Amino acid sequence: MTAQGLHLATQAREAAPHYEHHHLGYNYRMSNLLAGVGRGQMKVLEQRIQQRRANYAYYRQALADLPMLSFPEEWPGTFSNRWLTCVLTENYPQREQIRAALARENIESRPLW
Numbered sequence: 001m002t003a004q005g006l007h008l009a010t011q012a013r014e015a016a017p018h019y020e021h022h023h024l025g026y027n028y029r030m031s032n033l034l035a036g037v038g039r040g041q042m043k044v045l046e047q048r049i050q051q052r053r054a055n056y057a058y059y060r061q062a063l064a065d066l067p068m069l070s071f072p073e074e075w076p077g078t079f080s081n082r083w084l085t086c087v088l089t090e091n092y093p094q095r096e097q098i099r100a101a102l103a104r105e106n107i108e109s110r111p112l113w
Helices: 003-009 032-062 092-104
Strands: none
Touching: none
């Protein structure tokens, strides 16, 4: 098997339950179709950001009584679009227990960077 063949054969076989990149790369191409979709979505961008921020506020309030969880804060002078609602845990075993409990309820979660 050639080196290129080995590289291609292993591309979809990462065992990690999260994104794990071993090499830095860029892909800045955008088709005309995707550009058109993006322009159309600009009309509802503000509403989507407001809804994501409302979801974040809801989760933060609903989970406020769980001392093992914390939420990332916005830095002064910044405005997060809250494209992901993230929580921080104190340690790895705790994180995995929470992930397993969520999975039992069919709630998707994953570790992030």
